[in-house]
Amino acid sequence: xxxxxxxxxxxxxxxxxxxxxxxxxxxxxxxxxxxxxxxxxxxxxxxxxxxxxxxxxxxxxxxxxxxxxxxxxxxxxxxxxxxxxxxxxxxxxxxxxxxxxxxxxxxxxxxxxxxxxxxxxxxxxxxxxxxxxxxxxxxxxxxxxxxxxxxxxxxxxxxxxxxxxxxxxxxxxxxxxxxxxxxxxxxxxxxxxxxxxxxxxxxxxxxxxxxxxxxxxxxxxxxxxxxxxxxxxxxxxxxxxxxxxxxxxxxxxxxxxxxxxxxxxxxxxxxxxxxxxxxxxxxxxxxxxxxxxxxxxxxxxxxxxxxxxxxxxxxxxxxxxxxxxxxxxxxxxxxxxxxxxxxxxxxx
Numbered sequence: 001x002x003x004x005x006x007x008x009x010x011x012x013x014x015x016x017x018x019x020x021x022x023x024x025x026x027x028x029x030x031x032x033x034x035x036x037x038x039x040x041x042x043x044x045x046x047x048x049x050x051x052x053x054x055x056x057x058x059x060x061x062x063x064x065x066x067x068x069x070x071x072x073x074x075x076x077x078x079x080x081x082x083x084x085x086x087x088x089x090x091x092x093x094x095x096x097x098x099x100x101x102x103x104x105x106x107x108x109x110x111x112x113x114x115x116x117x118x119x120x121x122x123x124x125x126x127x128x129x130x131x132x133x134x135x136x137x138x139x140x141x142x143x144x145x146x147x148x149x150x151x152x153x154x155x156x157x158x159x160x161x162x163x164x165x166x167x168x169x170x171x172x173x174x175x176x177x178x179x180x181x182x183x184x185x186x187x188x189x190x191x192x193x194x195x196x197x198x199x200x201x202x203x204x205x206x207x208x209x210x211x212x213x214x215x216x217x218x219x220x221x222x223x224x225x226x227x228x229x230x231x232x233x234x235x236x237x238x239x240x241x242x243x244x245x246x247x248x249x250x251x252x253x254x255x256x257x258x259x260x261x262x263x264x265x266x267x268x269x270x271x272x273x274x275x276x277x278x279x280x281x282x283x284x285x286x287x288x289x290x291x292x293x294x295x296x297x298x299x300x301x302x303x304x305x306x307x308x309x310x311x312x313x314x315x316x317x318x319x320x321x322x323x324x325x326x327x328x329x330x331x332x333x334x335x336x337x338x339x340x341x342x343x344x345x346x347x348x
Contacts, residue, residue, distance in 0.1 A: 054075065054136055061092055143264040150281060287308075318335075
């Protein structure tokens with residue numbers, strides 16, 4: 001499957017495109033004719049204040065988080081206007097594989113979490129959104145959630161970062177470096193022809209294995225939990241979930257997102273002072289961590305949560321670790337949904 005085939009409505013469901021125009025990035029470069037892919041559910045009320053923003057994670061699109069939207073769920077489109085924006089560089093929006101401006105592939109300009117959030121802000125303004133009842137997101141979606149709470153405090157009533165931090169930790173930065181090195185270990189990379197037309201996929205497989213190592217808990221493997229979810233063997237689990245997740249993707253898109261992940265840091269708004277940055281948040285913050293997460297540990301989440309006045313820490317147990325959010329286990333899905341219901345029910 002080519003990148004152009006994979007990054008399509010046929011694979012991810014229908015979406016809309018917002019024209020950002022010539023979008024000036026925080027790094028100084030300009031994305032010419034930039035586009036932000038997104039999808040919405042429900043209707044915006046006349047006051048423009050019943051919206052929920054749900055940005056997506058690394059390598060994901062709106063399709064990965066769409067199961068959390070539905071009647072009777074926390075993100076209920078009969079009550080809320082729910083917007084799921086895709087990342088710049090993520091494949092559906094303007095990205096290395098589909099950009100035909102002065103940059104291409106490896107020369108695509110460096111993006112930031114702030115660029116995503118500024119683009120999302122423009123989108124919401126165009127849609128008539130005045131206030132967000134909640135911003136929530138998982139992993140890189142959590143980074144965007146923190147960025148929203150710090151950058152646009154008057155617009156965000158509740159913030160629920162899930163399995164992510166406001167500033168990427170040194171340990172998480174190392175993880176990003178390792179999976180990027182695995183991705184670039186493909187011989188085609190050193191030859192300079194590792195682009196969307198390359199059929200050599202060993203780097204993507206190795207990247208999948210790095211995610212498999214850290215994405216779920218040690219207990220998951222020790223107890224052969226993969227057997228409960230239809231995988232016939234350990235090898236089948238590696239192939240059926242992790243390799244197959246990454247193999248259709250464009251490597252340059254993944255590296256573009258990885259740079260944003262590694263450099264995520266809301267403290268830059270306060271001269272590098274993370275304590276001041278988090279103390280500036282006025283939204284009601286509910287930090288959600290996964291007890292067995294080895295990407296972003298519960299301790300990492302707690303450390304930042306303690307810097308946010310009036311916030312709470314919610315810890316969710318699951319042997320799926322960081323990837324509890326994918327909801328492969330129906331019990332995990334229900335627990336996360338119930339958590340979001342409780343957060344939305346809180347007075348602010």
